[in-house]
Amino acid sequence: MRSFAGRDILSLKDFERNEFFRVFEVAAELEPIARNRRNVDLLREKTLVTAFYQPSTRTRLAHEAAMLRLGGAVTGFADAKMTRAGDFYQESIKDTVKMLEFYGDVIVMRHFQIGAPHEAAQWASIPVINGGDGWGEHPTQILTDLYTVLREKGTIDGLRWVAVGDMRMRTMHSLGYALTQFDCPITFVAPPGMEMPDSYKEDFMAMGLDFDFADHVGDVIGDADVILVEPTVQPDYSKSRDERKGELPTTPDNYKITKDLLVNKAKSDAILLHSLPRMDEIPPDVDITRWSRYWQEAFNGVVMRMALLALVLGAME
Amino acid sequence: MRSFAGRDILSLKDFERNEFFRVFEVAAELEPIARNRRNVDLLREKTLVTAFYQPSTRTRLAHEAAMLRLGGAVTGFADAKMTRAGDFYQESIKDTVKMLEFYGDVIVMRHFQIGAPHEAAQWASIPVINGGDGWGEHPTQILTDLYTVLREKGTIDGLRWVAVGDMRMRTMHSLGYALTQFDCPITFVAPPGMEMPDSYKEDFMAMGLDFDFADHVGDVIGDADVILVEPTVQPDYSKSRDERKGELPTTPDNYKITKDLLVNKAKSDAILLHSLPRMDEIPPDVDITRWSRYWQEAFNGVVMRMALLALVLGAME
Amino acid sequence: MRSFAGRDILSLKDFERNEFFRVFEVAAELEPIARNRRNVDLLREKTLVTAFYQPSTRTRLAHEAAMLRLGGAVTGFADAKMTRAGDFYQESIKDTVKMLEFYGDVIVMRHFQIGAPHEAAQWASIPVINGGDGWGEHPTQILTDLYTVLREKGTIDGLRWVAVGDMRMRTMHSLGYALTQFDCPITFVAPPGMEMPDSYKEDFMAMGLDFDFADHVGDVIGDADVILVEPTVQPDYSKSRDERKGELPTTPDNYKITKDLLVNKAKSDAILLHSLPRMDEIPPDVDITRWSRYWQEAFNGVVMRMALLALVLGAME
Numbered sequence: 001m002r003s004f005a006g007r008d009i010l011s012l013k014d015f016e017r018n019e020f021f022r023v024f025e026v027a028a029e030l031e032p033i034a035r036n037r038r039n040v041d042l043l044r045e046k047t048l049v050t051a052f053y054q055p056s057t058r059t060r061l062a063h064e065a066a067m068l069r070l071g072g073a074v075t076g077f078a079d080a081k082m083t084r085a086g087d088f089y090q091e092s093i094k095d096t097v098k099m100l101e102f103y104g105d106v107i108v109m110r111h112f113q114i115g116a117p118h119e120a121a122q123w124a125s126i127p128v129i130n131g132g133d134g135w136g137e138h139p140t141q142i143l144t145d146l147y148t149v150l151r152e153k154g155t156i157d158g159l160r161w162v163a164v165g166d167m168r169m170r171t172m173h174s175l176g177y178a179l180t181q182f183d184c185p186i187t188f189v190a191p192p193g194m195e196m197p198d199s200y201k202e203d204f205m206a207m208g209l210d211f212d213f214a215d216h217v218g219d220v221i222g223d224a225d226v227i228l229v230e231p232t233v234q235p236d237y238s239k240s241r242d243e244r245k246g247e248l249p250t251t252p253d254n255y256k257i258t259k260d261l262l263v264n265k266a267k268s269d270a271i272l273l274h275s276l277p278r279m280d281e282i283p284p285d286v287d288i289t290r291w292s293r294y295w296q297e298a299f300n301g302v303v304m305r306m307a308l309l310a311l312v313l314g315a316m317e
Numbered sequence: 318m319r320s321f322a323g324r325d326i327l328s329l330k331d332f333e334r335n336e337f338f339r340v341f342e343v344a345a346e347l348e349p350i351a352r353n354r355r356n357v358d359l360l361r362e363k364t365l366v367t368a369f370y371q372p373s374t375r376t377r378l379a380h381e382a383a384m385l386r387l388g389g390a391v392t393g394f395a396d397a398k399m400t401r402a403g404d405f406y407q408e409s410i411k412d413t414v415k416m417l418e419f420y421g422d423v424i425v426m427r428h429f430q431i432g433a434p435h436e437a438a439q440w441a442s443i444p445v446i447n448g449g450d451g452w453g454e455h456p457t458q459i460l461t462d463l464y465t466v467l468r469e470k471g472t473i474d475g476l477r478w479v480a481v482g483d484m485r486m487r488t489m490h491s492l493g494y495a496l497t498q499f500d501c502p503i504t505f506v507a508p509p510g511m512e513m514p515d516s517y518k519e520d521f522m523a524m525g526l527d528f529d530f531a532d533h534v535g536d537v538i539g540d541a542d543v544i545l546v547e548p549t550v551q552p553d554y555s556k557s558r559d560e561r562k563g564e565l566p567t568t569p570d571n572y573k574i575t576k577d578l579l580v581n582k583a584k585s586d587a588i589l590l591h592s593l594p595r596m597d598e599i600p601p602d603v604d605i606t607r608w609s610r611y612w613q614e615a616f617n618g619v620v621m622r623m624a625l626l627a628l629v630l631g632a633m634e
Numbered sequence: 635m636r637s638f639a640g641r642d643i644l645s646l647k648d649f650e651r652n653e654f655f656r657v658f659e660v661a662a663e664l665e666p667i668a669r670n671r672r673n674v675d676l677l678r679e680k681t682l683v684t685a686f687y688q689p690s691t692r693t694r695l696a697h698e699a700a701m702l703r704l705g706g707a708v709t710g711f712a713d714a715k716m717t718r719a720g721d722f723y724q725e726s727i728k729d730t731v732k733m734l735e736f737y738g739d740v741i742v743m744r745h746f747q748i749g750a751p752h753e754a755a756q757w758a759s760i761p762v763i764n765g766g767d768g769w770g771e772h773p774t775q776i777l778t779d780l781y782t783v784l785r786e787k788g789t790i791d792g793l794r795w796v797a798v799g800d801m802r803m804r805t806m807h808s809l810g811y812a813l814t815q816f817d818c819p820i821t822f823v824a825p826p827g828m829e830m831p832d833s834y835k836e837d838f839m840a841m842g843l844d845f846d847f848a849d850h851v852g853d854v855i856g857d858a859d860v861i862l863v864e865p866t867v868q869p870d871y872s873k874s875r876d877e878r879k880g881e882l883p884t885t886p887d888n889y890k891i892t893k894d895l896l897v898n899k900a901k902s903d904a905i906l907l908h909s910l911p912r913m914d915e916i917p918p919d920v921d922i923t924r925w926s927r928y929w930q931e932a933f934n935g936v937v938m939r940m941a942l943l944a945l946v947l948g949a950m951e
Contacts, residue, residue, distance in 0.1 A: 037422050037443075038362040039390060045672040047702050049695075058416055061366075061392055065420035068364050068390040073673060073702040075695055077712070078394070090869075090882070091911040094918070099692055099910065102933045103699035105671050126671075235407075248407070276416065277408040284411070299419045354739050354760075355679040356707060375733055378683075378709055382737035385681050385707040395711070552724075565724070593733065594725040601728070616736045 005314030008121040009129045012139045012177040013203065020146065020181060026316050027147050027300075027307035033069055034303050042315050043072035047104030050076030051096070051120075052131065053111045058276065058301060059131045059141070063108045066305035070315075075103055097123040106312055109133075127312040135168050141275050142174035144304040148297045149226055152271050161186040164217050164255050164281070165230030167196035171275060175228065176200060180207040187220045188213050191232050191255060216254045222265045227291070228273045229257055231281055251281040259285050266291060273297055322631035325438040326446045329456045329494040330520065337463065337498060343633050344464050344617075344624035350386055351620050359632050360389035364421030367393030368413070368437075369448065370428045375593065375618060376448045376458070380425045383622035387632075392420055414440040423629055426450075444629040452485050458592050459491035461621040465614045466543055469588050478503040481534050481572050481598070482547030484513035488592060492545065493517060497524040504537045505530050508549050508572060533571045539582045544608070545590045546574055548598055568598040576602050583608060590614055639948030642755040643763045646773045646811040647837065654780065654815060660950050661781050661934075661941035667703055668937050676949050677706035681738030684710030685730070685754075686765065687745045692910065692935060693765045693775070697742045700939035704949075709737055731757040740946055743767075761946040769802050775909050776808035778938040782931045783860055786905050795820040798851050798889050798915070799864030801830035805909060809862065810834060814841040821854045822847050825866050825889060850888045856899045861925070862907045863891055863915055885915045893919050900925060907931055 001018050033040050048067040052060050055078075064074045097120045100107055108129040109117045114136035121128040132138045150156050163175060167190040176196075179186055188196055188211065196213075204211055214220045221227060233249035257272060272291040274282055276298065286292055310316045318335050350357050365384040369377050372395075381391045414437045417424055425446040426434045431453035438445040449455045467473050480492060484507040493513075496503055505513055505528065513530075521528055531537045538544060550566035574589060589608040591599055593615065603609055627633045635652050667674050682701040686694050689712075698708045727750055734741055735758045742763040743751045748770035755762040766772045784790050797809060801824040810830075813820055822830055822845065830847075838845055848854045855861060867883035891906060906925040908916055910932065920926055944950045 034419070039364060040362075045674075047673060047699065049699075057394065057413075061394075061417075061420050064392040065364065065366075068392060068421075074392070075698040075702060075708070077691065077695075092918070094921075095910060095912065096691075098929045099932045100695075102668070102936050103695050104702075276412055278412065284409070295415050298416045302419050351736070356681060357679075374711065374730075378711070378734075378737050381709040382681060382683075385709060385738075391709070593729060595729065601726070612732045615733045619736050 003317060004311035005317055006127055007312050008127050009139055009308055009312065010118050010121060011130070011137050012142060012174045013137075015139075015178065015181065017181040020143075020178070023143060023304075023307055023311065024147050024150055026311055027303050030070075030306045030310060031303045034299065034306065039069050039071055041071040042310060043067065043070040043313060046106070046313050047073045047075060048309065049100050049104035049107045050074065050078065051100055051107055051109040052076070052078050053080040053109070053116070054132075055079060056110050056131065058298070059110060060108075062301040063129070063131065063305045063309070065302050066309055069302065070306055070310060072309070073104075076100075093119045094123045096120075100124070101126050106309060129308060129312070132170055134170070136170050137174045137177075138170040139174050140304060140308060141171050141301075142178050143308070144297060144301045145175070145228060145273050145275070146178060147304050148273060148293060148300045149271065151300065152293055152296065153225065157183040159184055159225035160223050161226045161228065162189060162217065162220050162224040163187070163228045164189045164232070164257070166190060166194040166232055168194055169230055171230060172196065173200050176204045176209055176211065177207070180204065180209045185210040187211070187224075189215070189217045189220065189255060191252070194232060217257065218253070218261060218265060221257075221261060222267070224270050225267065226271055226273065227257065227266070229281055230275070231279045233279055233281075249279060251279060255281060257282050257286060259283065259289060262286065262289060262291050320634060321628035322634055323444055324629055325444050326456055326625055326629065327435050327438060328447065328454050329459060329491045332456075332495065332498065334498040337460075337495070340460060340621075340624055340628065341464050341467055343628055344620050346633075347387075347623045347627060348620045351616065351623065356386050356388055358388040359627060360384065360387040360630060363423070363630050364390045364392060365626065366417050366421035366424045367391065367395065368417060368424055368426040369393070369395050370397040370426070370433070371449075372396060373427050373448065375615070376427060377425075379618040380446070380448065380622045380626070382619050383626055386619065387623055387627060389626070390421075393417075410436045411440045413437075417441070418443050423626060446625060446629070449487055451487070453487050454491045454494075455487040456491050457621060457625060458488050458618075459495050460625070461614060461618045462492070462545060462590050462592070463495060464621050465590060465610060465617045466588065468617065469610055469613065470542065474500040476501055476542035477540050478543045478545065479506060479534065479537050479541040480504070480545045481506040481549070481574070483507060483511040483549055485511055486547055488547060489513065490517050493521045493526055493528065494524070497521065497526045502527040504528070504541075506532070506534045506537065506572060508569070511549060534574065535570070535578060535582060538578065539584070541587050542584065543588055543590065544574065544583070546598055547592070548596045550596055550598075566596060568596060572598060574599050574603060576600065576606060579603065579606060579608050637951060638945035639951055640761055641946050642761050643773055643942055643946065644752050644755060645764065645771050646776060646808045649773075649812065649815065651815040654777075654812070657777060657938075657941055657945065658781050658784055660945055661937050664704075664940045664944060665937045668933065668940065673703050673705055675705040676944060677701065677704040677947060680740070680947050681707045681709060682943065683734050683738035683741045684708065684712065685734055685741055685743040686710070686712050687714040687743070687750070688766070689713060690744050690765065692932070693744060694742075696935040697763070697765065697939045697943070699936050700943055703936065704940055704944060706943070707738075710734075727753045728757045730754075734758070735760050740943060763942060763946070766804055768804070770804050771808045771811075772804040773808050774938060774942060775805050775935075776812050777942070778931060778935045779809070779862060779907050779909070780812060781938055782907060782927060782934045783905065785934065786927055786930065787859065791817040793818055793859035794857050795860045795862065796823060796851065796854050796858040797821070797862045798823045798866070798891070800824060800828040800866055802828055803864055805864060806830065807834050810838045810843055810845065811841070814838065814843045819844040821845070821858075823849070823851045823854065823889060825886070828866060851891065852887070852895060852899060855891075855895065856901070858904050859901065860905055860907065861891065861900070864909070865913045865915055867913055867915075883913060885913060889915060891916050891920060893917065893923060896920065896923060896925050
């Protein structure tokens with residue numbers, strides 16, 4: 001297995017099965033630190049640089065919280081408008097990275113352009129973690145989700161997935177790549193116009209993923225061991241924030257996970273994941289049902305980033 | 318006395334007299350750390366999460382500075398627009414808190430909605446500190462003010478207060494609740510349209526506060542031992558920032574604390590408090606008079622947050 | 635030599651020759667910490683307050699990264715709009731500083747107004763570092779540049795400078811003041827309308843700087859040992875960001891450093907500096923030539939801020 005020390009985390013396309021398990025092993029080892037709520041000294045000599053060109057709450061703060069739990073320091077920017085890099089000069093990724101690499105020891109980057117973290121990694125002398133690149137990938141989120149499955153179900157192999165959402169979204173691509181390394185059939189459920197792009201379908205086929213598509217989550221939820229949901233509707237951004245106040249979009253039944261649907265059709269031991277934030281695709285009354293695992297997923301989001309930071313910074317080898 | 322460990326700081330309505338003194342005792346104990354300007358290790362294993370849905374300088378930075386002085390770490394957001402929580406999804410307080418609680422060990426929240434920190438506290442497994450909730454309360458500011466009085470006057474009981482400002486503002490409500498636990502009569506001086514809301518007046522009466530109202534600060538300042546001032550005018554926000562440049566509003570005499578007024582009418586040992594920022598209600602030539610204590614108040618703002626963080630995180634018991 | 639402990643870094647006009655060398659000596663001593671990428675404990679008990687009223691990436695993050703490398707803590711604001719200080723109240727520098735001084739042990743301030751950090755320093759009981767004040771100065775950047783020259787050339791004295799850019803910019807003023815303390819003739823090359831203001835020319839003459847002006851960098855680059863470049867064009871800010879997308883301004887030949895120009899005219903051991911970000915005044919194909927030193931300059935930007943923070947906080951004496 002390739003060492004994780006000094007390695008970039010850009011895509012799950014190049015992750016091998018034993019590498020997934022190494023990450024989960026380290027996550028399990030570090031999890032008690034998060035659970036005990038006591039920051040330790042493991043990364044005390046290290047600094048994380050956050051480079052967020054798009055707003056983010058969970059991804060940015062989960063990385064920061066993870067770094068702080070391990071005793072490290074954090075600097076960076078949470079909004080490209082706050083920097084000359086993003087707004088004024090349309091500075092090249094190269095120029096920005098040839099600066100950021102001196103400000104710390106690992107960079108986590110979210111960018112509106114697909115491939116931006118990959119380009120950053122070409123220039124940086126320190127590891128780059130992809131915190132979401134446009135319509136590309138979101139590897140740390142899917143690693144979180146797989147770890148949650150492992151913790152909640154005791155295994156990843158042999159489980160059937162249903163994924164509901166906009167298949168152009170980055171989490172879906174990382175998910176497809178990840179499941180090629182496990183014995184996990186998956187059904188993707190997406191609205192018209194939000195289908196999985198051909199290039200990803202071709203990759204999944206070439207990599208041996210067992211996948212198909214369905215139009216209505218109700219038709220396939222009964223077989224699912226893991227149900228992963230993302231929004232399929234968005235606020236109407238052509239209106240101002242005030243204009244759309246209270247006017248929330250409505251998710252069609254095809255893509256909505258109601259308590260009724262779960263009670264009537266889901267396996268009793270299936271688990272329901274959502275990286276949040278949500279619109280109405282999972283109503284709040286689902287939160288306290290037996291299926292909900294998205295709060296655990298949020299906790300694991302910190303644990304997974306602890307594992308990845310410790311690994312790429314060479315603290316676990 | 319109830320333990321402070323694990324406790325939320327949401328309102329001063331539920332603070333008992335001996336709890337105020339416990340907080341002041343801890344503040345006095347920790348004050349030398351701030352005065353000596355040497356960060357210590359008391360909260361070294363802990364992380365503060367700042368959740369500011371409205372801009373703030375003093376409240377946010379005083380909490381951050383306090384956490385850093387005690388060796389703790391800080392993460393969070395300073396502006397809801399920087400997060401998907403605030404801007405895009407209008408995410409529920411519940412969903413946001415079920416994420417934030419994993420990112421640290423105590424949350425300080427400022428929100429434009431009254432009661433938002435209280436709702437957060439219902440969902441969080443860690444303490445929530447109210448950093449100001451809309452027209453609600455601002456408990457940590459008033460604890461700072463009371464501690465400043467105690468340090469400057471040697472006592473709280475037996476002092477007569479005059480409070481000038483917009484009585485719909487949150488500091489005024491926390492002040493009224495706090496003084497019910499001390500032997501402190503208070504006169505509120507507010508412009509028409511900015512009177513104390515009935516619900517607070519009813520609470521104050523039920524809780525035995527000795528309070529009345531006046532129209533002109535000049536009529537009542539002569540009896541005051543403590544003069545607490547807030548703005549009664551605001552910039553004209555219907556104009557753009559450039560349009561209103563240099564065009565500062567003018568506070569009427571009724572609510573203005575000039576050097577002349579102090580020299581002619583105030584007790585020589587009265588003290589003048591203002592949480593700042595100010596408009597023109599206290600002109601700068603008052604700053605070096607014997608009455609001014611607002612810089613000490615700013616220093617005590619850090620000390621008080623050190624005490625509160627140490628207490629709710631269980632480091633002082 | 636005056637002690638640096640407790641001292642403000644506002645201007646290079648008052649820097650003496652032996653003080654420059656003291657700063658470079660400390661920078662060289664601390665440089666291995668940055669190079670080894672291991673945060674140490676030198677400033678572990680100290681907090682840096684960042685007060686950025688204008689967006690900045692490099693200056694703000696280089697100070698933060700430096701403080702974290704030395705084990706210190708950081709708080710503050712990256713955007714005046716995030717604070718009530720900047721946007722709502724147009725709070726005075728005095729009022730803001732009489733607050734910030736309690737939040738940490740050293741302040742770095744960037745402000746759109748010339749002289750703002752100087753005014754801050756008058757009120758603060760802790761050191762203030764000028765992170766760029768309007769059309770005034772940018773002392774820490776030029777200290778970085780001089781340190782880069784010393785590291786790359788082994789000396790500062792005896793080298794001939796050419797500086798290309800907008801001479802109304804703050805870096806140019808700090809550069810002129812700095813070179814008065816060394817044996818360094820300099821030629822300033824600026825477009826019409828961007829000439830060096832008379833007040834600075836008068837200062838430079840009074841202080842014995844050996845300087846002249848030229849219209850075309852091609853005429854003078856052949857003699858240069860150090861070429862320092864800044865942008866002479868800017869995006870058209872009267873257009874929205876979308877409107878100007880892809881429509882980048884073009885730097886006239888007079889002020890542009892192309893690979894051809896360097897190959898044909900520059901000394902083979904000249905070095906090329908740019909504080910970045912850049913427009914097109916240095917095309918990317920120059921980056922891997924023998925002249926380019928701007929990445930080293932970015933690294934030294936952290937080292938220099940480590941030295942300055944350690945010095946003014948009294949950790950090196």
